[in-house]
Amino acid sequence: MNAADLAERVREGDLRLHELESHADPETAAAARRRVVANEAGTSLDSVGESHLAAADTESTIENLVGTVEIPIGVAGPVPVAGGEREAEHYLPLATTEGALVASVNRGCSVIRAAGGADARVTKRAMTRAPVFRVDGVVEAEAVVGWVRDHETDLASAAESTTSHGELVDLTPYAVGDSVFLRFGYDTKDAMGMNMATIATREACDVVESETPAELVALSGNLCTDKKPAAINAVEGRGRSVVADVAIPNEVVEERLHATPEAVAELNTRKNLVGSAKAGSLGFNAQAANVVAAAFLATGQDAAQVVEGSNAITTVAAREDELYASVSLASLEVGTVGGGTKLPTQAEALSLLGVRGGGSPPGSNADALAEVIAAGALAGELSLLGALASRHLSSAHADLGR
Ligand SMILES: CC(C)(COP(=O)([O-])OP(=O)([O-])OC[C@H]1O[C@@H](n2cnc3c(N)ncnc32)[C@H](O)[C@@H]1OP(=O)([O-])[O-])[C@@H](O)C(=O)NCCC(=O)NCCSC(=O)C[C@@](C)(O)CC(=O)[O-]
Ligand SMILES: NC(=O)C1=CN([C@@H]2O[C@H](COP(=O)(O)OP(=O)(O)OC[C@H]3O[C@@H](n4cnc5c(N)ncnc54)[C@H](OP(=O)(O)O)[C@@H]3O)[C@@H](O)[C@H]2O)C=CC1
Known part of the structure; x- marks a missing residue:
């Protein structure tokens, strides 16, 4: 027909x-x-x-398909990154409609290049799922939590029976009145891992329900926390916690960012630290979400998880001959297999970064992706701080963004 x-x-x-x-x-x-x-x-x-x-x-990425929406994709870089897993220098693909963003990250990458490259490390891997159970009250909650603590190995066996890649690395119980939450954390290797963690946790919940009086109310009890702003992700991490830093010679700062190291450092304190604290923000940074969102769209990540990706702290210190700058992204949820990563354009973007598909060893590609996104976020922070310190932000956007 x-x-x-x-x-x-x-x-x-x-x-x-x-x-x-x-x-x-x-x-x-x-x-x-x-x-x-x-x-x-x-x-x-x-x-x-x-x-x-x-x-x-x-297939498996959409329902009720009517076509596609096109988003322009540009590149910033190359950005040299000495990561925990590999040392590499790639162009960073960024999909966005915000004029001046790619230019900004590109300038930041040029600063990082002139400084000899950024270091980056994934410091934690744990994709979380936290089901909520109904109990009678605090006495039953204590008994359930005690049982869970004594049977972590059994729960890990049940969870890991559903996956050949995932490993349970953390299980933290929380009791609130007559609710018990179990926050399961998994090393999901090269997968972002939300399906993997959800399927694995479902299996573990069956064991909890059959061995304790706890009754499962919901497989996700929002203490995970997926796709909502939450302090727990900023503190404990989710997906990958990743840090990138760079030490930039003073003359490079002045030449490329048009500001003194002291001015950039003062601005970072007043804006990203004091301003964010006063605002009650979870993001102590200038525009980490810009780079995370553009890299997520380009490489087939789950766009809604930019919420967690913005949980980042930028620090800047004017040292004697150099400006030290870092970005710590607490909850960057990325994968190089699964989800939208298999779509042709997104897969090409992953290839550009040398991280398409499963890594050897498993997890290394997703680590490298997290590290290069962190370096890109660092580049964005440096350039925007420079633009604000030199009062170039509005003119840059007037020139490039409208
Ligand atoms: C626009 C610049 C980079 C000019 O910066 P500049 O130093 O005046 O430009 P330049 O012509 O001297 O070029 C310097 C470098 O910038 C890059 N560059 C320069 N132009 C281009 C271009 N067309 N395409 C690609 N790359 C470009 C390129 O790397 C170039 O080096 P070169 O390769 O020439 O040796 C600078 O003023 C800037 O970065 N401004 C900040 C803009 C910005 O960061 N916007 C981000 C979005 S703002 C936002 O969404 C968040 C916000 C602001 O609301 C958050 C908050 O509250 O803080
Ligand atoms: N279910 C939910 O509640 C939610 C789902 N999502 C969606 O989940 C999807 C992402 O889930 P995710 O689990 O990452 O992906 P997939 O569901 O696509 O699963 C990826 C699978 O790839 C296999 N795999 C092959 N090679 C590797 C490797 N090197 N490292 C890791 N796994 C490998 C694993 O199989 P095996 O496990 O057999 O080893 C893994 O489970 C996205 O589409 C996202 O939008 C988002 C939020 C919530």
Whole structure:
């Protein structure tokens, strides 16, 4: 059946919009859906439908497909990074519609290059899922928590039976009145790991329910915390915790950022530390989310997790001959397998960074991705701090962003 006929059957109530793939190939189904939706809205979805991405290749990333949205992608760099896993110098792909962003990160990368490169380290790996259980009260909560502490190995065996890659590395119980939360943390290797951690935790919950009086209320009890601003992620970390730093000779700061090291350091204290504290912000940084979001879109990460990616602290210190700068991203959730990483353009962006697919050893590609994003975030911080210190922010955006 062709797209027009399928669209007609949907309009007649004979087929539901999300059932089209059962009656036609994925491309025809998407075309029919476009017709129905565009017709109802009295608009055109021709641009949305003009895609290089084959509908069949979107499987397991989308439902009710109508096409694609295009986001420009630029590159900043190359940015030399001496990471825990590897030393590399790559262009960082950034997908954004904010004029001046790539120029800014590019300038920051040029500063990092002139300084001889950034160091970066992943300091923690733990993708978390925290189910919530119902108990009678505090006495039962104590008993359940005690049982969980005594049976961590059993729970790890149950959880790890669902995956050949994931490892349970942390299990922290929290009791609140008649609720018990168990925050499971997994090393998910090269996967961002949210599906993996959720499936594994479901298995462990079955054991808790069969061996204790606790009753599962929800597999996610929001203490995980996924896709919501939360202090627990900023403090304990989630996904990968990663730090990047650089020491920049004073003359490079003055030449490329048009500000003195002292001015940049003072600005960082007043803006990123004092200002953020006064605002009650979880992000003690200037624009880490800009780089995280643009890198996430380019490389097929889950965009909603930019929320956690913005949990970053930027520190800057004017030393005798150099400016020390660092960015610590507490909860950067990235993968090089799974999710949107397999889509062709996103996979190419991962290839540009040399981190496409599973790493050897497993986890090393996702570590390297986290480290280069952290170095990119550092570049963004340096350039924006420079622009603010030299009063160039508004003119830069007037020139490049409108
Ligand atoms: C715009 C610049 C970089 C000019 O900076 P400049 O030093 O005047 O420019 P330049 O022409 O001398 O070039 C210096 C370097 O910048 C890069 N560069 C320069 N132009 C380009 C370009 N067209 N395309 C790519 N790269 C570019 C490039 O690396 C170049 O080095 P070169 O390669 O020539 O040796 C600077 O003024 C700047 O970084 N401004 C800050 C802009 C910024 O950071 N915007 C980010 C978004 S702001 C936001 O969303 C968050 C905010 C601000 O609300 C958060 C908060 O509250 O703080
Ligand atoms: N379920 C949920 O609650 C949520 C899901 N998501 C979505 O979850 C998806 C991401 O989940 P995620 O678990 O990362 O991905 P996938 O569900 O795509 O699973 C990836 C699988 O790849 C396998 N794998 C192969 N090689 C490797 C390797 N080198 N390292 C790690 N795993 C490897 C693993 O299989 P095996 O385990 O068998 O070893 C792993 O489970 C995204 O689409 C995201 O949007 C986001 C938020 C919440």
